[in-house]
Amino acid sequence: MTEISTPTPPARTDIDRADERLRDDAGVRGTLTAFTGRIRSGDLGVLPIIIGLVIIWTVFQALNPIFLSSANLGNLAVECVSVGVIALGVVCVLLVGQIDLSVGSVSGLSAAVTAVTFVNQRWPSWLAVLAALAAGAVIGWLYSQLLTRFGVPSFVGTLAGLLGFLGLQLYLLGSKGAINLPFDSQLVFFAQLAFVPAWLSYVLVVLAAAAVFFTGLALARERRVAKLSARSTSLLALRSLAVLAGLGFAAWYLNQSRGVGWMFVAFVGLVLVFHYLLTRTGWGRSVYAVGGNAEAARRTGINVTRVYTSVFILCSTLAALGGVLAAARLAAVNQASGAGDVNLNAIAAAVIGGASLFGGRGKASAALLGIIVIQSISSGLTLLNLDSSFRFMVTGAVLAVAVSLDSLARKSRATHGAA
Known part of the structure; x- marks a missing residue:
């Protein structure tokens, strides 16, 4: 009886799909090939943001030559910081597929806590700031408990916080409704005069x-x-x-x-720290895993509850820090602190910068890039003496384009993966 031999399959070679075209001997050509491959698969990266910035800056420079002056760009960079720090926390929450609608109210409340303790109670400035950050951390912990223990959607829980903490801010400020920070304080000097x-x-x-x-x-x-x-x-x-x-x-x-400005340098440093945490630590890998598929992450042994708790605490703490920086920049806290478009601009900056509303995609740099886009629009329209209504409309259009690109990229990746 003749035995039929089954051909041995060739040895399987593991391929690094994320970087398979980038070989040591490929050099610049390999990088360009990998880049075009990512574009075709729907991974646009920061390309749309860079193109958008070039268009925005070109248009505003053509309309007003002051826009790209060193003085205006320096002011633009510093003005980005307070909302940019808040947007950095929003990026963390978006990465796990959740949302925080109360970052504006939390920033206003933290500013009020800083002013009341520093000015009225005569606390040292560092202790007043620490108290504001602690308040933000507690708020983030409360949100995580509502989500993980009681199943309250983050949209609802943080919406309740938006209203509740706004009321608490008004209560702390009292009948005067405003508290001025001393111009000779370290806080104000850092935000206004430190370069x-x-x-x-x-x-x-x-x-x-x-x-x-x-x-x-x-x-x-x-x-x-x-x-x-x-x-x-x-x-x-x-x-x-x-x-x-x-x-x-x-x-x-x-x-x-x-x-x-030193404040902008500190903001960039904070973005780099979060970039390291998200890309080079186990916690960061867990954040992306939970955002991609929370149930699958749980089955692989990731403590999903702990991840949710950490990102909500970080988000509210960064919102508190943003509120403190905004108060220091204005040298005052009032009933409008954290109100208006602060909340929407922080969320819009995170999305415009590349953080996906669907979770699992985005980088810490999204906060920096997104807020530069928004602040560029605001600065350009201010120089043109246009009404703030135009700023809202233009920012809304940019946000719609960013979300549309994200949705198209998701469909492209799904099609590419199926192929």
Whole structure:
């Protein structure tokens, strides 16, 4: 009896789907190939935001030559910070597929707590700020308990918080309705008058470019050890040189006026810290996993309740910090603090910057990019002496385009994956 031999299947080669075209020997060509491949699959990245910024800046510069002046761009950068910090917390919540509608009210309440304790109660400024941040953390913990213990949707729970904490803010401010912060306080000085010396700004640029190179080099080594594709050293060097040239020019241009505000530098540093936490830690991987599919994440052993609790605490704490910075910037707290369009702008900035409303997609840089877009629109329209109604309409149109692009990208990825 003759045995029939079954052909042995070829050995399976593991492919790094996220970076399979980026080989060490491919160089710049491999990077471009990988980039076009991601675009075709629906992963647009920051490309729409960059294109949008170029269009916005070109239009406003053509209408008013002051728009791209070093003085206006320096003011624009500092004005981004308070709402940008709030938007950073919103990004964290969106990543797990939830929402916080009360960030504006929480920021106003924290500003009121800071003013009452610092001015009326004569607390040290650092202790007043700490009390405001603690209040924000407690609020975030309450939201997480409503969601995880009682099953209250975050939309409803935070909507209740929006109303309740607005009322608490009004109660704390009392009949006067406003409290001025001392102009000689460290808080006001940091928000209004603290700018990086020119020489130090260039040192920070060099350190940033070096950090980009060495972190990229460390990641490439880790990927090679794991038998995955990695960027070549020459490509990493070119990227670092591009960062050095870009940031160096920006620092030189802003130094033609007052320079770079320390508050903006601190905001960028905070974005980098959250970028590291989301991309290089187990907590960050858990956040993306829960946002992608909470039930699947739970079955793999991830403590979903703990992840929800952490992101809501972070969101409310960052909202509190944003409120403190806004109060310091204005040197005052009143009944309008945190009200108006603060809430909507923070959420819009996160979405415009690339955070998906469907969860599981987005980066910490979304807060920075999104708020620059929104603040650019606001600054440009202000220079043109146009009514605020135009700002709302333009911002709404940009938000609609951003969400539409996200939806189209999701459909494209689904089609590409099915193929």
